[in-house]
Amino acid sequence: MAGKTLYDKLWDSHLVKQRDDGSALIYIDRHLLHEVTSPQAFEGLRLAGRKPWRIDTNLATPDHNVPTTGRARGIDGIDDPVSKVQVETLDRNCEEFGITEFGMLDQRQGIVHVISPEQGATLPGMTIVCGDSHTSTHGAFGALAHGIGTSEVEHVLATQCLVQKKMKNMLVRVNGQLGAGVTAKDVVLAIIGRIGTAGGTGCAIEFGGEAIRSLSMEGRMTLCNMAIEAGARAGMVAVDDTTIDYVRGRPFAPKGDQWEMAVKAWRELHSDDDAVFDKVVELDGADIQPQVTWGTSPEMVTGIDGMVPDPAAESDPIKREGIVRALKYMGLQPSMPISEIKLDRVFIGSCTNSRIEDLREAAGVVKGRKVAPTLKQALVVPGSGLVKAQAEAEGLDKIFIEAGLEWRDPGCSMCLAMNADKLGPGEHCASTSNRNFEGRQGFGGRTHLVSPAMAAAAAIAGHFVDVREMMN
Amino acid sequence: MRAFVTHTGIVAPMDRANVDTDMIIPKQFLKSIKRTGFGPNLFDELRYLDEGKPDQDSSQRPLNPDFMLNQDRYRNASILLARRNFGCGSSREHAPWALEDYGFRAIIAPSFADIFYNNCFKNGLLPIVLDEKSIDKLFQETFDEEGFQLAIDLEAQTVTTPSGETFAFEVDGFRKHCLLKGLDDIGLTLEDADAIKAYEAQRRQVSPWLFGG
Numbered sequence: 001m002a003g004k005t006l007y008d009k010l011w012d013s014h015l016v017k018q019r020d021d022g023s024a025l026i027y028i029d030r031h032l033l034h035e036v037t038s039p040q041a042f043e044g045l046r047l048a049g050r051k052p053w054r055i056d057t058n059l060a061t062p063d064h065n066v067p068t069t070g071r072a073r074g075i076d077g078i079d080d081p082v083s084k085v086q087v088e089t090l091d092r093n094c095e096e097f098g099i100t101e102f103g104m105l106d107q108r109q110g111i112v113h114v115i116s117p118e119q120g121a122t123l124p125g126m127t128i129v130c131g132d133s134h135t136s137t138h139g140a141f142g143a144l145a146h147g148i149g150t151s152e153v154e155h156v157l158a159t160q161c162l163v164q165k166k167m168k169n170m171l172v173r174v175n176g177q178l179g180a181g182v183t184a185k186d187v188v189l190a191i192i193g194r195i196g197t198a199g200g201t202g203c204a205i206e207f208g209g210e211a212i213r214s215l216s217m218e219g220r221m222t223l224c225n226m227a228i229e230a231g232a233r234a235g236m237v238a239v240d241d242t243t244i245d246y247v248r249g250r251p252f253a254p255k256g257d258q259w260e261m262a263v264k265a266w267r268e269l270h271s272d273d274d275a276v277f278d279k280v281v282e283l284d285g286a287d288i289q290p291q292v293t294w295g296t297s298p299e300m301v302t303g304i305d306g307m308v309p310d311p312a313a314e315s316d317p318i319k320r321e322g323i324v325r326a327l328k329y330m331g332l333q334p335s336m337p338i339s340e341i342k343l344d345r346v347f348i349g350s351c352t353n354s355r356i357e358d359l360r361e362a363a364g365v366v367k368g369r370k371v372a373p374t375l376k377q378a379l380v381v382p383g384s385g386l387v388k389a390q391a392e393a394e395g396l397d398k399i400f401i402e403a404g405l406e407w408r409d410p411g412c413s414m415c416l417a418m419n420a421d422k423l424g425p426g427e428h429c430a431s432t433s434n435r436n437f438e439g440r441q442g443f444g445g446r447t448h449l450v451s452p453a454m455a456a457a458a459a460i461a462g463h464f465v466d467v468r469e470m471m472n
Numbered sequence: 473m474r475a476f477v478t479h480t481g482i483v484a485p486m487d488r489a490n491v492d493t494d495m496i497i498p499k500q501f502l503k504s505i506k507r508t509g510f511g512p513n514l515f516d517e518l519r520y521l522d523e524g525k526p527d528q529d530s531s532q533r534p535l536n537p538d539f540m541l542n543q544d545r546y547r548n549a550s551i552l553l554a555r556r557n558f559g560c561g562s563s564r565e566h567a568p569w570a571l572e573d574y575g576f577r578a579i580i581a582p583s584f585a586d587i588f589y590n591n592c593f594k595n596g597l598l599p600i601v602l603d604e605k606s607i608d609k610l611f612q613e614t615f616d617e618e619g620f621q622l623a624i625d626l627e628a629q630t631v632t633t634p635s636g637e638t639f640a641f642e643v644d645g646f647r648k649h650c651l652l653k654g655l656d657d658i659g660l661t662l663e664d665a666d667a668i669k670a671y672e673a674q675r676r677q678v679s680p681w682l683f684g685g
């Protein structure tokens with residue numbers, strides 16, 4: 001019999017019951033909640049007179065709606081009354097049901113996918129869900145993590161389980177080493193460029209290969225975060241010393257004997273040598289250039305030395321139509337060099353790239369330089385209160401401010417512009433977030449996805465440039 | 473949940489690939505703490521010429537005449553015909569809520585994003601996968617014939633055109649059963665409460681750190 005993949009192992013160890021019709025009940029170890037996708041689930045519980053099955057697996061924080069300035073005012077700092085009600089509703093629900101919440105004034109507050117790993121609430125071998133598609137982030141720890149809808153949020157609250165069908169196993173192997181100035185963000189964008197936004201549909205993707213093994217936990221989180229942008233609900237990376245070193249000593253991590261016991265179990269969390277994958281894709285790390293998206297889907301991406309495509313060269317009529325539509329929305333001409341795209345704003349943040357390492361990379365580029373005068377705004381939004389504190393302790397905030405970037409309070413911010421941070425119609429933004437969909441960062445806004453280093457370089461130049469030319 | 477057994481209705485063509493959930497229901501409407509009332513903001517940025525705001529009377533807003541749902545022939549549609557990778561992006565269940573609230577009962581596409589596909593079944597909305605060739609044909613017939621209707625039979629797993637041409641589709645047994653009966657799957661899972669408790673007891677032995685030590 002063939003060996004097991006990492007996904008097979010995680011699935012098997014959480015199988016409560018296999019049903020005859022092919023569906024299965026899967027146990028959930030960690031449930032994360034935020035204000036946008038949970039209110040209707042709590043309301044559903046109340047209407048049905050149900051209680052949460054197990055309180056201690058739940059962890060909540062407001063992140064999508066929170067303002068990134070004037071945090072000291074707490075909930076009163078939210079100007080939009082509708083946003084305010086949503087955050088208040090989360091506070092009230094957590095209080096009523098006894099769920100741990102890092103509220104707006106808690107230093108541990110932040111983007112849900114940043115705070116859980118930071119606290120050690122994300123552990124190897126867990127099943128982790130959240131009413132948020134970027135829950136795939138947590139797969140970086142050798143966990144099975146994916147987004148769910150609000151009905152499933154209610155289902156997990158009420159039963160601690162989900163009804164699931166097993167996904168297919170897909171391996172994306174990145175061989176060799178990445179060049180200098182090439183980051184996890186570039187790797188994942190290059191992967192999506194290769195397999196497309198539906199390339200991983202129906203699959204759990206394991207990322208492997210030498211280039212992936214060399215990534216830090218922050219880098220692995222960036223990678224798994226965007227598995228969903230390749231269509232895969234779950235992305236994952238096998239456990240190794242990097243994983244264990246990161247988890248050790250975090251507040252929610254096991255201690256003492258239990259730590260030893262846990263580490264022993266976690267060491268098994270990798271695919272067996274003879275495991276069989278349904279699909280395998282291989283890339284060479286050395287071939288990957290810093291990436292920039294030019295269109296309205298993450299698969300519309302190319303290297304910094306590339307050009308905006310010419311739809312006339314595309315043979316698939318549906319794709320051709322997609323390119324024509326995207327260029328119109330983005331206000332770009334066919335065959336225009338990527339480096340000629342001028343920018344109005346820069347956003348460094350989001351659950352993809354707002355961790356300390358991301359901020360260090362960006363600060364390294366802007367240090368001693370000034371933001372281009374043609375730029376309307378360059379925002380840096382740390383992923384959590386603790387990331388913010390760490391960055392300030394390292395003096396990164398000063399580097400950003402001196403260079404002319406704004407240093408903000410933690411939250412999702414301009415990633416989806418549910419708070420006050422947004423693009424105006426027609427504005428081009430170099431963004432470290434994960435989605436360049438029409439209107440995502442503001443009505444009519446034009447998003448280009450890049451790494452933190454590339455966003456920082458673009459902030460200085462006012463247009464896209466190869467960050468490698470600015471490093472010495 | 474509303475059951476789905478059979479449905480016959482007018483087809484509306486959403487002729488573009490990778491329709492994401494931001495497009496189906498933009499973020500400013502996710503601030504609601506209710507499950508209903510999203511219909512007027514379905515496809516908001518495509519449907520209206522101005523920028524939509526929550527808590528606004530959408531009946532007074534300028535419509536984009538080019539958007540298909542604003543054309544008389546598709547106004548009463550209840551079946552959405554779409555292209556590949558429909559529903560990609562965010563997990564927001566507000567997307568199926570908005571489609572359902574507008575009056576859609578089924579969506580037919582060559583492929584769907586996983587989370588969206590799953591969310592549909594929880595809301596009495598049937599997502600149907602047909603191959604690209606059949607989809608192309610259905611688009612053509614929808615464009616050619618005003619008031620083009622399809623008849624969907626979930627029990628038989630078929631979609632039938634007015635001329636009697638029938639397309640078969642696949643659907644997972646458990647989801648089909650729940651949708652046919654309009655069942656609440658939390659209630660069904662709780663029938664297995666003993667199995668869940670037994671799992672927890674065993675897991676607590678092997679991995680005590682997952683249970684607070």
Ligand code: SF4
Pocket residue numbers: 063064111112113132134350351352411412415416433434
């Ligand atoms: S940062 Fe963006 S992608 Fe991440 S959880 Fe927040 S809104 Fe979603």
